[in-house]
Amino acid sequence: MLGRDLSFGSLDNAAVLTTLNLEEFTPTGQYIVAVEVKNIRSWIYRSTAELYQLLYKAAQLQLDHPTHRFVPVFVCRRAQYMTNQMAEALGFYVISTKRQYVPASVAGRELDEVNTELGYDLEPAPASPPPALVKHFTATLQSVAERTASRWSVTAQALVENFKALRNDRLSNRDREELTHELLDIAADIHDNHRGTITNYGDLGTHQGVTTASVLEDDVPF
Template identity: 35%
Template sequence: MQKLPVEHGHGLRGLDRHAWVTLAEREVFNLVNTSLAVPHLEIEARLWDAGTTVPGAPRRVSFFPHILSEAINNLVAGGNLELTSHTTKGGATAELYVPRDARRRTTAISAATRRKAMLYARFLRCSTTFGAAGEAVVRTSLMDAMPVGYLPMVDKPVFGEVPRIGTADRLPGALDSGAWLVIKDRDTGIPLPPHALLVEIKNRRMTLYPRHNEVHQLLHKAALVQEQHPDLAVVPLLICRRGHDRLFWMAKDLGFLVHATRAQYFTMPEDTTERHVDEMRNELGLADLKLVAPDTPARIISLFTSTIPKTAAATAARWSSVGSKLLPHYKELRLDTIDNETRNSTLATLRLDAEAELAAAGVKDPILAWALDPEGDAEGDWY
């Protein structure tokens, strides 16, 4: 097993979890104390997505979301910040962190609270378009990549939702998209048997970790497809806005692909203008908002034209020999109703069983640092 360092952010090395949390507390407090009212998504946008300048650090420092959450909880528990709810004139409710010490700035905090709540309500309106916008980007990208060797599994709409593969039983929820990838043999030029590219699209604000049920929705469906079609070369693909480092480690071990777009695709809601969007980008730190419109097409090009054709065979082989063998764990972890203790223990058991499957497949030096040990983790629960 590869011995990877336990990191809790980017930009600094040699810090343990406590040091990362302490540093995050300082940065979160400074942000809220300066801005006066800040929603959680802005904290992550500024201190995780964009990162911040820290004295002595060689580059910008970004804090993983689980570290920011712990820092926020500590600041609230310690009486430095408080969480307040504000309802806008339109009826939307925003939860905002504000300084507990409001002396001589009560009016300023109230004004900032109203402003940030209004911007957050605007974000919520945009968020209703995220799902369809992300799917549109992926499907049009696949259409553009058809000359490389992609064929749609579903024609209406092209590269649309896939309820089943072939004549097998329906999946427990359709895949967001799917494609047959036909690659030619480098030496003979003869087309090889097709790869089944199974796609789930999570164009959401959250950063995905190995424990999130959204990850296991894809893995459960892909494992079922492999069970239904044992000889099929299956390539599961998860497309998300951001993924934690450990999610990519997990993907490498089990045999699936993760692509982080680092873009929040959306379509323009009614009564929303470009000026409104710029205000969200600037005042909420949502610099990755990317409009999807006929005159501003968004595509994910290199993923489909370069990355996947190069990695499909190896990914499918690893999935067939390792990842597809762990279906019962995915079936439980895909549920959003299990508690944190059950989720952590199930993920830990998944890792143990994955280690056995990797050994049986002859995989040398797997990563396996993407889940907690069943006996616990000296660093504590990292999510």
């Protein structure tokens, strides 16, 4: 990517996003969108290891290419509310598909039975991208790209080592909780030092609980 191999891990996808002034149809900005997709059953919380795989890669890219504007995008089945709040504050973008895709060949009675008996939301992978997913990239992301990239350029420098530690899926629950608290505390300091650039850290809550047990699925507003 950008003329070199990614020694810290490959991305699932990437694209160049050019934002437009819709009145004059002139470009207003250009951003590199780094995409990671996790088609897994588990909800994505602020402490989930899979999330930090993307954040570490995107932070390394930002440090290697400081003049470029990056927008990290994480696509998953379900993200918990506080994950979305953290994304807005730190400068990345989360897409919850609210469904989990399986190969199209799996469609039929057996799939229906699994969904009915287990309460799953498995769907055969569509032949073309779902309209709701397309809208995120063609409309919503356009409107927040500048804000997101600006926040990410600050976040990447301050938190790259925290991202590296939290991407380790072998951490104990206690270590993961402590590291997540540390990340949120540093994020709060970033807010103090870059007031006006990064906002909404009050929504992160540095000591409101970061483990998957802290919020029940029924409490999540989706």
